[in-house]
Amino acid sequence: MLLIPACMLLTYMTTRHAPDEILRRSAKMTRRATIARVKASLPDLATSIPLGDAAFHMHWGMASEQSSPIRHLGYTSFLDSLTGLHNRTYVAERVQHLLKLTPAARVTVLFINLDCFGKVNNIAGYELGDRVLRGVAHRLAGLVNHDDLLGRICGDEFIVVVDKRGDASAIGEFALRILDLLSAPLEIAGREYHLGASIGIACSSGDARDADTLIRNAGSAMRRAKESGRGRVQFFTQGLQDESQRRFRVEELLHHALAAGELKLAYQPIINSASHKTVGAEALLRWTSSELGEVAPAEFVPVAEDAGLMESIGDWVLEQACAQAAQWRRRIAPRLPVSVNISPLQFNERLVRHVAACLERNGLDAPALQLEITERVLMPDDPAVAATTAALAGLGVTLALDDFGTGYASLSYLKRFALHNLKIDRSFVAGLPHDSDSIAITRALVAMAHACSMTVTAEGVETHEQATALREMGCDMLQGYLFGRPASADKFAGSLLGASRANIGRATQ
Numbered sequence: 001m002l003l004i005p006a007c008m009l010l011t012y013m014t015t016r017h018a019p020d021e022i023l024r025r026s027a028k029m030t031r032r033a034t035i036a037r038v039k040a041s042l043p044d045l046a047t048s049i050p051l052g053d054a055a056f057h058m059h060w061g062m063a064s065e066q067s068s069p070i071r072h073l074g075y076t077s078f079l080d081s082l083t084g085l086h087n088r089t090y091v092a093e094r095v096q097h098l099l100k101l102t103p104a105a106r107v108t109v110l111f112i113n114l115d116c117f118g119k120v121n122n123i124a125g126y127e128l129g130d131r132v133l134r135g136v137a138h139r140l141a142g143l144v145n146h147d148d149l150l151g152r153i154c155g156d157e158f159i160v161v162v163d164k165r166g167d168a169s170a171i172g173e174f175a176l177r178i179l180d181l182l183s184a185p186l187e188i189a190g191r192e193y194h195l196g197a198s199i200g201i202a203c204s205s206g207d208a209r210d211a212d213t214l215i216r217n218a219g220s221a222m223r224r225a226k227e228s229g230r231g232r233v234q235f236f237t238q239g240l241q242d243e244s245q246r247r248f249r250v251e252e253l254l255h256h257a258l259a260a261g262e263l264k265l266a267y268q269p270i271i272n273s274a275s276h277k278t279v280g281a282e283a284l285l286r287w288t289s290s291e292l293g294e295v296a297p298a299e300f301v302p303v304a305e306d307a308g309l310m311e312s313i314g315d316w317v318l319e320q321a322c323a324q325a326a327q328w329r330r331r332i333a334p335r336l337p338v339s340v341n342i343s344p345l346q347f348n349e350r351l352v353r354h355v356a357a358c359l360e361r362n363g364l365d366a367p368a369l370q371l372e373i374t375e376r377v378l379m380p381d382d383p384a385v386a387a388t389t390a391a392l393a394g395l396g397v398t399l400a401l402d403d404f405g406t407g408y409a410s411l412s413y414l415k416r417f418a419l420h421n422l423k424i425d426r427s428f429v430a431g432l433p434h435d436s437d438s439i440a441i442t443r444a445l446v447a448m449a450h451a452c453s454m455t456v457t458a459e460g461v462e463t464h465e466q467a468t469a470l471r472e473m474g475c476d477m478l479q480g481y482l483f484g485r486p487a488s489a490d491k492f493a494g495s496l497l498g499a500s501r502a503n504i505g506r507a508t509q
Helices: 020-041 071-076 088-101 115-122 126-143 168-185 210-228 239-257 297-307 310-329 347-359 383-395 435-453 465-474 489-508
Strands: 046-051 054-060 109-114 150-155 157-162 185-188 192-193 197-205 233-235 263-272 278-289 292-295 338-341 369-372 396-405 419-425 457-458
Touching: 046 292, 071 347, 088 157, 088 210, 109 168, 109 210, 115 126, 126 150, 126 157, 126 168, 126 185, 126 233, 157 168, 168 197, 168 233, 197 210, 210 233, 210 239, 210 297, 233 310, 239 278, 239 297, 263 310, 263 489, 278 297, 278 310, 278 489, 310 338, 310 347, 310 369, 310 489, 347 369, 347 383, 383 396, 435 457, 435 465
Parallel strands: 197 233, 278 338, 338 369, 369 396, 396 419, 419 457
Antiparallel strands: 046 054, 109 157, 109 197, 150 157, 185 192, 263 278, 278 292
16 A cells, blocks of 8 residues: 655645636636647547437537537536536546557546535535635646646546556656645635645556546545545555445445434443543444444444435434433433534534434433534634534533544644533553653643643543543543443443442442
8 A cells, every 4th residue: 555645745836826706717718728628639539429319429629619509518518517627427438538549558547535625515605615616626727737637526526637647656746746736725705725635546557447447446545545644645556446345335335224223322431530430421323234244433434424424324313312311311310411423524503403403302401412523623724613613512512522632633722612521532541551652641631621621531441550540640531441332222221220229339338
């Protein structure tokens, strides 16, 4: 596997991004330039386009802006209406043509996915999101050569096809230039957007000899790059083939998992470090597929996010967790809050409305619900994120920052956002109580959180020595296998009742 981290980006000077009026003109210019490239790249190719029961043959050299409506229809059927770039249909046909025309040639596909575009759409709206996509297309069009083929596949996915850029090293350097270009802030309507990108690369010489396979392989490599930390380049290898097929099957089955009743919630106890009593529970999503068996959340959650399923699944998780919390509070644990993990794709004003509705439907007091968000939610820094956190806090629910220290969030986030609880990632806990770096970092995180009036929960506690060290550092709550593995609602309730009876027994002795 060849991963190229963002820190190895080549220095690349980019032009200042055009203001809105220039962007509008550039969209037209991009379309005209695209048409010109189509004419130039296919001087002798007649394309057969089905039209009802008949078909007509259009020679690209004959097409023009004054062409007949039928010719114009054939023309625009190969263009992306939003950006003016080639669309997926044309890219696939052109790649197939190149492969057949020169079977021995090396055709390379670079599959580009914007890392943070989903956040832009959710926070700023689709209209501004469209303008961002046009801005990205404008940048890419200024980078690729005349011989390269540039297209937009769908959404925030772009593709570059090259056949004259040399060996893998040259291709890798070209990909790094793209990363550098897309990592620069993009200014739209007076605001800067930090997108970044992940790129997958597949070459026809070894990976595939047909267009669909080549594009699919590049897409698989792109997803691996994204999973490896984003802002990276990944070349496709045969080792990714099985993973690609597995991922495709996971996505297929996941579309029906909720309706089939295969998704469940498991609950892990959260312990007060001083009293050793259970003071909360984290609801964790689990999937037992009738075909695949147990599928780890680390595998299926990213698939659900990419497939657009996370919002519906997240709604279900929130509803189930609220209903369960209400039941426990009525029957066995009047003060037990439940924590729910929130995907970055859910974090918008719609979430505020849904949380309020769930609380009302289940007769649940807001303090009984804690929402856990990761650093990804807070990046890019956007006023809408602060507004959403403030609105949720205004409802009375608790907000926890999960896995803190594993990403790129600024320490200032602890102060700027309406957060109540800081969860220390298990990677820091694992080194306790002997690793000096883990001790220093954990102690500093606890002190900073307390200085910001936040409580602290340590995850991944597996030994008594770790629990003792964390307690001595002032950590408020502990969570991990030492205190209990995630269990079904019934088993979790049973353990709560058992602990309650034991406490009553000790009190009456």
